[in-house]
Amino acid sequence: MEVNLVDQDYYARRGAPYDQFRWLRANAPVFWHEGDAERGWPGFWAVTRHEDVVHVSRHSDLFSSYRRLALFNELPDEQVELQRLMLLNQDPPEHTRRRSLVNRGFTPRVIGRLEEHIRDICRQLIDEAEQLPEVDFVRDVAAPLPLYVICELLGAPVEDREKIFEWSNRLVGSEDPEYAASPEEGQAAAMEVYAYADALAAARKEAGPRDDIVTRLLRPDDNGEVLGQDEFDLFVLLLIVAGNETTRNAASGGMLAMFENPAQWARLVADPSLAVRTADEIVRWVSPVNLFRRTATADTEIRGQKISEGDKVVVFYGSANRDEDVFDLPDVFDIARDPNPHIGFGGGGAHFCLGNHLAKLELKVLFEVLAERFPDIRQTGAATRLRSNFINGIKTLPVSLRP
Numbered sequence: 468m469e470v471n472l473v474d475q476d477y478y479a480r481r482g483a484p485y486d487q488f489r490w491l492r493a494n495a496p497v498f499w500h501e502g503d504a505e506r507g508w509p510g511f512w513a514v515t516r517h518e519d520v521v522h523v524s525r526h527s528d529l530f531s532s533y534r535r536l537a538l539f540n541e542l543p544d545e546q547v548e549l550q551r552l553m554l555l556n557q558d559p560p561e562h563t564r565r566r567s568l569v570n571r572g573f574t575p576r577v578i579g580r581l582e583e584h585i586r587d588i589c590r591q592l593i594d595e596a597e598q599l600p601e602v603d604f605v606r607d608v609a610a611p612l613p614l615y616v617i618c619e620l621l622g623a624p625v626e627d628r629e630k631i632f633e634w635s636n637r638l639v640g641s642e643d644p645e646y647a648a649s650p651e652e653g654q655a656a657a658m659e660v661y662a663y664a665d666a667l668a669a670a671r672k673e674a675g676p677r678d679d680i681v682t683r684l685l686r687p688d689d690n691g692e693v694l695g696q697d698e699f700d701l702f703v704l705l706l707i708v709a710g711n712e713t714t715r716n717a718a719s720g721g722m723l724a725m726f727e728n729p730a731q732w733a734r735l736v737a738d739p740s741l742a743v744r745t746a747d748e749i750v751r752w753v754s755p756v757n758l759f760r761r762t763a764t765a766d767t768e769i770r771g772q773k774i775s776e777g778d779k780v781v782v783f784y785g786s787a788n789r790d791e792d793v794f795d796l797p798d799v800f801d802i803a804r805d806p807n808p809h810i811g812f813g814g815g816g817a818h819f820c821l822g823n824h825l826a827k828l829e830l831k832v833l834f835e836v837l838a839e840r841f842p843d844i845r846q847t848g849a850a851t852r853l854r855s856n857f858i859n860g861i862k863t864l865p866v867s868l869r870p
């Protein structure tokens with residue numbers, strides 16, 4: 468089979484290349500994928516089986532995250548240094564300290580307290596959408612939800628939402644021409660976010676502590692360790708980048724999956740207590756983050772395939788989440804799937820998604836509210852997809868909320 472796992476146009480037309488993934492899992496689970504010297508990205512080992520993605524994710528000593536964010540384009544050194552300050556691009560032990568400082572803001576208990584806030588936000592969005600002559604599920608529901616939740620986490624005033632949304636689009640610098648931002652625009656947006664985060668921290672310090680995540684992050688931990696201002700700024704940037712696109716595309720990909728599988732929607736409407744499992748199945752099914760890249764730190768092997776020090780290794784969550792060795796009927800969208808050991812939030816290593824409890828809560832509440840209020844929601848036009856091999860995204864999804 469001809470393998471091309473990076474063709475952006477394919478992703479824009481059809482979504483992730485599940486037929487290639489299936490073939491690779493069966494025939495070449497650790498596959499050497501050619502790079503493109505002209506466009507400046509190197510070849511890599513494509514890892515497509517669940518067990519192997521978990522192996523790579525859990526061995527950050529062998530598979531480094533340094534230089535990871537630059538998926539296919541090598542960054543100039545000064546940008547690598549800047550990126551390296553961010554959690555996603557760090558390796559233990561540096562990563563461990565920083566992660567433990569932010570973990571305390573994202574425990575299930577802390578996040579659980581947001582449930583009613585999130586429900587209010589969902590209801591507000593839906594009330595507003597109901598007034599519109601035409602509803603685009605992405606623009607009117609799925610995109611604003613995680614944005615408003617992050618603003619809530621940061622204690623950002625309502626009037627700043629638009630600005631934060633615009634930064635998030637520029638920062639992700641998606642390959643899709645409709646959203647594309649030049650590296651300079653991305654850099655400028657990052658600078659604006661840092662200044663914003665500085666102001667946020669200063670305002671919070673002046674106004675005194677509140678029962679919120681920013682206060683918790685700015686306070687020394689039990690060992691007296693505290694996030695530096697730069698660390699705080701970078702973390703705000705990461706929240707904006709990591710929390711928005713992912714959840715937005717999970718919500719819209721989940722809604723599309725319901726339209727394509729009406730019996731599953733009917734099941735949720737009849738039994739909203741399935742919403743917790745639905746959230747997990749949506750993350751498995753959509754795999755909003757399709758891949759991440761690591762760099763081998765030493766000669767090693769994956770499933771008997773020799774990997775040399777310095778080789779790039781790309782793990783495909785979208786493929787691992789359809790692995791027939793792990794999931795019964797992996798190509799069936801089953802909102803009650805149990806067990807569901809998907810790895811849409813990562814393969815369980817040091818970088819396992821910090822926002823996983825939050826994302827699942829947002830999805831659970833959104834689908835509960837939708838099933839309760841709009842049991843007859845239907846799709847009114849074709850969905851369009853994001854031109855990206857990294858984020859499995861939906862750009863537009865026209866819907867009608869009532870018959």
Ligand code: HEM
Pocket residue numbers: 524554555556566613705706709710711713714717750754755756759784811812813814815816817818819820821822823825826
């Ligand atoms: C890391 C997926 C939502 C914050 C990650 C990783 C994945 C992921 C695959 C990398 C895991 C690894 O390398 O092993 C998702 C998906 C989401 C989602 C599919 C939604 C459905 C969120 C939200 C937030 C968030 C809502 C924050 C508010 C982060 C952060 C990291 C991360 C900070 C980096 C953690 C680290 O490097 O230690 N996420 N994410 N994510 N995610 Fe999420």
